[in-house]
Amino acid sequence: MLGVSVDSPPANGHWAKELGLTFPLLSDMERKVSADYGVLNPQRPIANRTTFVVDKEGKIAYIEEGKTAIDPTGAMQACSRLKK
Amino acid sequence: MRMFRNLAAGAALLALAATAQTKLKVGDTAPDFKLPSTTGRPIGLADYKGQKNVVLAFYVLAFTGG
Numbered sequence: 001m002l003g004v005s006v007d008s009p010p011a012n013g014h015w016a017k018e019l020g021l022t023f024p025l026l027s028d029m030e031r032k033v034s035a036d037y038g039v040l041n042p043q044r045p046i047a048n049r050t051t052f053v054v055d056k057e058g059k060i061a062y063i064e065e066g067k068t069a070i071d072p073t074g075a076m077q078a079c080s081r082l083k084k
Numbered sequence: 085m086r087m088f089r090n091l092a093a094g095a096a097l098l099a100l101a102a103t104a105q106t107k108l109k110v111g112d113t114a115p116d117f118k119l120p121s122t123t124g125r126p127i128g129l130a131d132y133k134g135q136k137n138v139v140l141a142f143y144v145l146a147f148t149g150g
Contacts, residue, residue, distance in 0.1 A: 026119040036115040038106035047142040
């Protein structure tokens with residue numbers, strides 16, 4: 001599990017500590033990765049909420065966009081369908 | 085009338101935001117990256133290739149509801 005946003009590493013660090021996250025947060029401050037994945041908000045310089053599940057081969061196995069992407073159920077189900 | 089026009093413009097903007105979607109599809113190769121992380125070391129997708137499935141969660145901003 002990796003979180004990605006346009007926040008700086010210190011901002012992400014504070015937030016991760018506050019939430020007690022056990023997975024790393026990545027800083028896409030240049031917004032290149034968000035653009036590559038097509039999740040950059042066209043109105044504001046931030047990423048839209050989107051979850052991708054990438055399999056071991058580097059292929060996309062699942063995509064969830066928008067408000068429902070805050071619920072991890074779909075992504076977790078996609079993971080359990082993949083070979084460990 | 086002006087208020088109505090403003091409302092319509094706002095609704096159009098919202099609709100536009102809602103349709104801003106990724107062009108990637110299931111089965112596509114995920115674009116590789118290497119980014120600074122909260123571990124203190126950069127993390128890339130290639131680090132997991134052949135080893136682990138990865139859940140990549142893009143979120144709006146830290147200190148918000150997701």
